Amino acid sequence: FQLWRHGDRSPSTTFSSDPIQESSWTFGEEGFGVLTPIGMEQHFNLGRIMRSRYVDSGFLSQQYRAKEVKVFASKIVRTQVSAVSNMIGMYGSSNGSLGGISYPETPGWPTGFIPVPAQILEEASNALMNCRRTQFMLSELTRLTGITAILDTLEQFFEPLFCESIHFPSSLFSWCPREVFDAVIDTFKVIDDLKAGVGLEDAVEGVDLSYQIPLLHGGYFTQMMKKAMKNEREEGVKYYAVSAHDVEVSAVLSIFGLKSLLYKGRPNFAASILFELWTDETGNEFVKVLFRNGDSDNLRVVTSLIEECDGDFCPIDVIQMYITRFNPGDLFELCAKPLKVATRAA
Structure with a gap:
């Protein structure tokens, strides 16, 4: 597989x-x-x-x-x-x-x-493309860490800058300083780790995002x-x-x-x-x-x-x-559920 x-x-x-x-x-x-x-x-x-x-x-x-x-x-x-x-x-x-x-x-x-x-x-x-639970988790992640509060703003810069660094590097770095580019990349590494549940192993207020996100x-x-x-x-x-x-x-x-x-x-x-x-x-x-x-x-x-x-x-x-531990069951049913207090499955 x-x-x-x-x-x-x-x-x-x-x-x-x-x-x-x-x-x-x-x-x-x-x-x-x-x-x-x-x-x-x-x-x-x-x-x-x-x-x-x-x-x-x-x-x-x-x-x-x-x-x-x-x-x-x-x-x-x-x-x-x-x-x-x-x-x-x-x-x-x-x-x-x-x-x-x-x-x-x-x-x-x-x-x-x-x-x-x-x-x-x-x-x-x-x-998954229309999953309310994803937004619940992102909102909870923002509330618990504060770091994803800037996600929407940064996303519109990160994706094009990263792709342009591969295909249009001369044009990109003629106006975007490399230190700014590197800072955006480093920030998104942290955000993407959190969005994958990494660094969230300890449940906060009963919410175990390290389990819920994967x-x-x-x-x-x-x-x-x-x-x-x-x-x-x-x-x-x-x-x-x-x-x-x-x-x-x-x-x-x-x-x-x-x-x-x-x-x-x-x-x-x-x-x-x-x-x-x-x-x-x-x-x-x-x-x-x-x-x-x-x-x-x-x-x-x-x-x-x-x-x-x-x-x-x-x-x-x-x-x-x-x-077995990470069996989501029916995805449509799971996506419809709000993020409640949840513990890692045994």
Whole structure:
């Protein structure tokens, strides 16, 4: 089971005095909030790593098989394009695809390209995009810490500045001092950690945000992982991939106590966490957890960083304990509930 963040993208909006407005973002599909060619390349690279690990090793078939591979994405287009780019890396040109069998030998068709579908997570997207409970938690976080009171103001600067530092650095730093840029980035690392529940381990006035935040934004995906493990046993589906956002990646890592140990702030573009199900010679099941924080990082085993896990392989009962503890139930029902006094589940 794999969960990744989408690749590099343009900002969702910007402030009125920004010299770089939407018309300047001509990359990819053009405009605000879309995946850029850099983002496509990031996921193509990740897909090639996955091919090396799972296809070349013989775990998955050389050609794409719908019964083996399931890919999901949110309703936001950049996650869908990230999924397509990733699958090109896994099953694209010269990767075992056969003309006339895996793809049409039609003039103009990209050689080796197989359109692997990404199913849209309608329920999770609809529930979480309009979730009242998220606002309850942000309001409570503001009340308890005071730091997110400036969130709305800073957000309109952080996102465009960060994206412009990648695509328009000369223009950006011609008017924005680097020390100001660095201060905004550092401030958002603190805010994003808090929004993932990091640093909020001690309940304040009965509210345990270190539990409530990951429960809402990550619990749905750990339940998907539970289903994926069951389907691998019963139906032969071997590889599940979910193309999502930084919030979901951080939330899932927070569930297992990994987020604060792996990075501060937001995960890099195309960051990915994997949960592999292994069985030993006596039939005992274990989970191996791996993480890669984008193109600048190597895929590495992080299982031993989970508190109850020793070594690279963790007994599945330990992982199931976390999955059970962070079961959100029906997302629509959870989102409709106000944030009440709540304790961490046993």
